[in-house]
Amino acid sequence: MAEGTRKHAKILVFSTEKISDPAIDMAGLLKLHYPPKVLTISIPCSSGIKPRWILHAFRKGFDGVFIAADGSDCPYGESCTEKTGKLVNTTHDLMKENNIEPARLRMAAICSVCSESFVKQMKSFNEYLLLHSNN
Amino acid sequence: MNNNIGVYICHCGGNISDYVDVEKVKQAIATEEGVTLAKTTIFACADSNQKEMVEDIRQQHLNGVVVASCSPKLHQITFRAVTERAGLNKYNYVHANIREQVSWAHSDNKPGATEKAIHIVKAAIAKVRYAKSLDPIIIQSQKAVAIIGAGIAGMKAAIQLANMGCPVYLIEREYFVGGRVAQWDSLSTSSETGKQIITRLYQELIKHNTITLFTGAEISSYSGSIGDFHLKVNIKPRYINQQCNEGGLQKAIDVCPVILPDEFNFNITNRKAIYHNFPSEYPQLPVVDMVHCNRCGECLKICGAIDLDQKDELLDIHVGSILMATGFDPYTPIDGEFGYNQINNVITLPQFQRLINLNEKKLIFNEKEIRHIAYIYCVGSRQPEGENKYCSRYCCTTTIHIANVTRRKFKEINNYHFTRGVRTYGKQETLYRESLANGDVFLQSYEDDLPVVTSEDGKTIVKINDILTMKKSMEIEADLVVLVTGMVPRAENSIGALFKLPKGRDKFFNEIHMKLRPVETVIDGITISGACQGPKNVTEAINSALSAATKSFSYVSKGELELEPIIARIEKDACTWCGACANVCPYDAIRIENDGQKEYAVINNAVCKGCGMCLPVCPTDAIDLTAYSNSEIESMIDALAQD
Structure with a gap:
């Protein structure tokens, strides 16, 4: 199927300005392609994402939300990984309460040079969401 | 809310408009709420466009501006400065990245790229509607720079910084300074030898009390960020x-x-x-x-x-900026590549440079006097199949220079150059002319028909189908075959991994932009110089070192830095003080306050770093982050979610 006519899932990515944004930029620089319905909002730190923003994205029609987390590289400290994990758990619980499949929220640490990893994550998440969509 | 918004969509000279229909983007966003001006521009960053933006902002009293162009890492600072010149607070500007994250990432899908660009620009417009005028936060910056690597780039940068009155820690992994240049004798770029240059620089270096040199030293860990890096240095x-x-x-x-x-x-x-x-x-x-x-x-x-x-020593040093000058490795041919490691008179260019330095009067290798030398160019560079697709730039010139030196130093030398096209750019062309006048023979081949080195009856033969003579088959019996090896990134690159420095397609450290921000990296406060950034000759390495030193100095010279005024804000009425925010704050920036009627949380603005860790734990959603409020983020999500 030609790339222009292929169906893609709509994925919202929360990326971080200092860590995962450079990796996503570098994916473009290296012409590493990923589905075009991957749309990014930059924030300072992945542990500062509010669950309500994620639920809002699902309500507005996003198929999936991906948190490109700082991981151990977070400039705000080592506790970021644990705190981001907690907010994901909290959001998963809220998603269940709202009858949203928790697997539609994914998180992975994307370091500032992890372009290939980001692209791989987007492709596999896209495939998963298409496979499990009701369309 | 801002309701007089100007939007500029950049072609980036085709980098964007070759894949994104920028006119369609303009039409799609022109009717968005609050947008009163929408333009496309060939280069948004060009002086002419910047002047036009200033006029637009002044004449039309714009209170919000969006530029959709390259990564904000490259030009956000440029366009913020434009808004400031027009008298508009720079935080009323929002940048939309439609190059790295759209046109380049989706160059395989033009309709998809255009749709994505529309969504990204609409989201930026949604954000700028809520933008407010802010004042930057000022932090202290440690007035000292750590330079990693004491080769010619690191030494030159250290002297430059010291001359500007900046304390420098020069950290060298090896036990001796000078790097690769210390290994070279005659240089094509200078009348001094490598040894003389390093001697001169070292004498200059030790005169400066503000330079502290560590040899046998490596950075084992680091913490902090721009203005405030803490390095642990292990000294053997x-x-x-x-x-x-x-x-x-x-x-x-x-x-x-x-x-x-x-x-x-x-x-x-x-x-x-x-x-x-x-x-x-x-x-x-x-x-x-x-x-x-x-x-x-x-x-x-x-x-x-x-x-x-x-015993080893472990030191803590505190600096405001880090300058990388870690150099390169010469490419090592694989076994059998043009006879390397299989035919005993096949050596690399760096080995040959040392050989002519070590020999006097007669050029001897393997106990045999050398007369006929074959140079095979582009070994490990411009590889059609291998990883090193780039040109190493210095090797044509160095080889021709060394061939000329060899002729001058030793008698009856015949040089045969097996090239893929000679690239002695600029004034280096004079060396090529000298070698032609000397009678050096130049032969050439394409990458799909490279020269072949064989050993026949104890003789080393180099064969080529020379494209300069209609692919005539030629062969030379060589006493010595020199493989002109290019530059490759350091094999031992733990320091790059430690700082998570991005690498480009050629695997050297990557600058933000080769022309506009050539020594800065995406890691704020860390600059790069010399051949760790890509192949460079001595002159080019020094130029980049001086540039990086100046940039690093700009981070520390004032003793303070402006940071984004992004801090948490508590809505007092909504806060019921549970303490969860204070518990997660890594900076102890939140304290309890009591006004006689209720207890509530208060942010210490001087301490808050704007990470937002307190946001998701608040049970009453009483905390927002400047520029990342619920309204801003959710309106961006709304814009991105539109069909």
Whole structure:
């Protein structure tokens, strides 16, 4: 199927300005392609994402939300990984309460040079969401 | 809310508009709420467009501006400055990245790229509607720079910084300074030899009290960020005391039974476990190679200056910026590549450079006098199949220069150059003309029909189908074959991994933009210089070192830096003080306050770093982050979610 006519899932990515944004930029620089319905909002730190923003994205029609987390590289400290994990758990619980499949929220640490990893994550998440969509 | 918004969509000279229909983007966003001006521009960053933006902002009283162009890492600062010049607070500007994250990432899908660009620009417009005027936060910046690598780039940068009055920590992994340039004798770029340049720079370096040089030193860990980097430096001992008797030390070297290939001479000679690099090494103090020392104790019987019990030292240093000058490795051919490691008179260009330096009067290799030398170009560079697709830039010039030097130094030398096209750019062309006048023979091939090196009856034969003579088949019997090897990134790159420095397609460290921000990296406060950034000759390495030194100095010179005024804000009425926010804050920036009616949280603005960790834990959603409020983020999500 030609790339222009292929169906893609709509994925919202929360990326971080200092860590995962450079990796996503570098994916473009290296012409590493990923589905075009991957749309990014930059924030300072992945542990500062509010669950309500994620639920809002699902309500507005996003198929999936991906948190490109700082991981151990977070400039705000080592506790970021644990705190981001907690907010994901909290959001998963809220998603269940709202009858949203928790697997539609994914998180992975994307370091500032992890372009290939980001692209791989987007492709596999896209495939998963298409496979499990009701369309 | 801002309701007089100007939007500029950049072609980026085709980088964007080749894949994104920018006119369609303009039409799609022109009717968005609050947008009163929408334009496309060939280069948004061009002076002419910046002036036009200033006029637009002033004349139309714009209160919000969006530019959709490259990554904000590159030009957000440019367009913020434009808004400031027009009298609009710079935080009323929002940047939309439609190059790295749209046109380049989706160059395989133009309709998809255009749709994505529309969504990204609409989201930026949604955000700028809520933008407010803000004042930046001022932080202290440590007035000191750490330079990693004391090759020519690092030494030159250190001197430049010291001349500007900046304290410098110059950290070298090896025991001697000078890097690759110390290994070269005659240079194409200078009338001085490499040794003379390093000697001069070292003498200049040690005159500065503000430069602290560490050799045998590596950074084991770091923390902090721009203006406030804390580095742990592990310093290995030399196992020799400062007060050493040179005569006794030489005897100790003589009795050392351990014989190793000498890396300084690219393994064409041997050294002992106690070694100098060469007579004018700096610092002028030998080293015991403890990895290979067998601790036999013979040297201790002769020289009292040797102390095999010296221990590593761990130092903490505090700097405002880090300048990388870690250099390159010469490409090592794989076994059998043009006969390398299989035919015994096939060597690399760096080995040949050391060989002509070590020989006087006669050029001898493997006990045989050398007369006919074949140079095979582009070995490890411009590889059609391999990883190194780039041109190493310096090697054509260096080879021709060395060939000229060899002719001058030794008698009856015949040079045969097997090239893929000679790239002696700029003034270096004069060296090429000199070699032609000398009678050097130049032959050329394409990458799909490279020269072949064979050993036949003890003779080394180089064959080529020369495209300069209608692919006539030629062969030369060579006494020595020199593989003109290019530059590759350091194989040992733990320091790059430690700082998570991005690498480009060629695997060298990557700058933000090769022309506009050529020494800055995406890691704020870390600059790059010299050949760690890509192949460079000595002049180019020095130029980039001076540029990086100036940039690093700009981070520390004022003693303070402007940071984004992004801090948490508590809505007092909504706060019921549970303490969850204070518990998760890594900076102790939240405290309890009591106004007599209720307890509530208060942010210490001077301490808050704007990470937002307190946001998701608040049970009453009483905390927002400046520029990342619920309204801003959710309106961006709304814009991105539109069909």
